[in-house]
Amino acid sequence: MTLAATELAFRAASVALLLVLAASLVSDFRNVLAARLGAAFALGSAAHAASYSVDVTSRIPLQHAPLIALSTGTIVVFWLFTRSLFDDEFRLRWWHGWVWALVTAFSFAGCVWIAPSGHVRFSVTVVNLIVLGFIALAVGEMIASWPADLVERRRHVRVFIVCVTALYGGLNAVLQIVVAGHHVGDVAETINAGVLACTVAAIVYAMMRVDGADLFPAAAEPAPPIVFSQPAADDAADQKLIDALMRLMADERIYRQENITIGVLAGRLKIPEYRLRRLINQRLGYRNFNVFLNNHRIEEAKAALADPAQAEVPVITIAMDAGFQSLGPFNRAFKAVTGVTPTEYRRLKVNAA
Structure with missing residues (x-):
């Protein structure tokens, strides 16, 4: 040839x-x-x-x-x-x-x-x-x-x-x-x-x-709800780790830390990084670590926006306090989860009160 x-x-x-x-x-x-x-x-x-x-x-x-x-x-x-x-x-x-x-x-x-x-x-x-x-x-x-x-x-x-x-x-x-x-x-x-x-x-x-x-996920999946206790099939060790992870999120609000990584989180839990990936993916239903963090940040922001005592607090302050680094990513992530912008969400909560 x-x-x-x-x-x-x-x-x-x-x-x-x-x-x-x-x-x-x-x-x-x-x-x-x-x-x-x-x-x-x-x-x-x-x-x-x-x-x-x-x-x-x-x-x-x-x-x-x-x-x-x-x-x-x-x-x-x-x-x-x-x-x-x-x-x-x-x-x-x-x-x-x-x-x-x-x-x-x-x-x-x-x-x-x-x-x-x-x-x-x-x-x-x-x-x-x-x-x-x-x-x-x-x-x-x-x-x-x-x-x-x-x-x-x-x-x-x-x-x-x-x-x-x-x-x-x-x-x-x-x-x-x-x-x-x-x-x-x-x-x-x-x-x-x-x-x-x-x-x-x-x-x-x-x-x-x-x-x-x-x-290629067949459809964009909504962020899973935050779970503070999820039954483990037959693995008590995994359930214990999930409980410890959720305590870090709920009590210490570790998601607020700047540049938090899955490696840092795995270090706090004293487990290998690959195991934490598997737990968050298979037990909690998340495909991306940033979405996992943002879901917790958005839950905190939703509570702040719905709080009448914080009605005068700027949206950007609430976003930064929850762990977001700037307003643009916060607005996009918030709307992706709730379907409305933070300002619209606050107005709806005020009108419903």
Whole structure:
């Protein structure tokens, strides 16, 4: 088999796997934002597999420009996919679409105007620096959000998906910047296509090993009610730990501490971190540690907002006292739980009194 045929086979395999993955996500989880973004990322990656070339030395065929532009814009989708993957409460904003459109438009302009006018290296460098920037944002999101994940079955899979994608994308971006304007040969193109096929296969395999309902919850679940005593099936030790945890929450209000982590909480209970994750997830019904904390904070805030004696206390003071660091996250979390803003909640309680 010639190098050209081998490269084509690798590209075809990548495209086929990505299209199957996209179809599966849309079919099984069409109502879940993370799955829809995952499907969009898979489709954009298929465009990358079909059009990507390390060798950028001359005018790009016009018919390839839309695919290349779509491929470049996929890095924005990757960033959004990472955010939705690690934050069950993430929602798309109007400006996300503008960011994607601007990146895609610049890549298209690079293909049809900037590079053909003699500025190949400039065009390739800027596009790939954009790619590296969004990869850095995605990795930063993963690092910041991963510790709060309480679902053990999906924690490592999600990190694997992001890390493998970021590693492949980052290395390719650096490589293309280094060799821009120089011929690299068919061997390099074939190796790159092979690495992409292996990367796609590894990600698909990793996703198959975890229950889709864990990776992509079928629906946004409301925060579970705070439970101060929950029957343990046959495990008195677990029940004792749950009681101790709830005492920390109710009596010491440890959720008020700045930058409280699950590691700190596990240390206070003198148990391994993985065990506390399992207890909060399987016994109390939470999928995310921050949601667990915020539910307690919101319960305190609700009591304060409904208290006539605190009618003149500013909402931001109540939020900060409960452990929130700023007003914006408090308002969003409060409305997600109660369906109304803190100010509306206070007014309703006053009218009902």
